[in-house]
Amino acid sequence: MHVDEENFLDFVSRRSPVFRARPLPRSKKEALDLMLKQPNLIKRPILVKGSRVIFGFDKEAFSRLRQAG
DSSP states (O other): OOOOTTTGGGGBOTTSGGGGSSOOOSSHHHHHHHHHHOGGGBOSOEEEETTEEEESOOHHHHHHHHHTO
16 A cells, blocks of 8 residues: 555545644645654554555454465
8 A cells, every 4th residue: 555646645644633733734745744743643444464454443454364275
């Protein structure tokens, strides 16, 4: 999974207090720069299984990944 222009906000923790004081990033570059400066902005938990990765808590996605073997 990689960050691209269509999905970059999927990797950002929008609930972070940082975003209560500022707007969401408008571009992939802005999002990546922010996450590099403040790693707590990366959406968690991060579940990695083989080549599949899930960012953020998603009970259904976790279950599907577990059942996929």
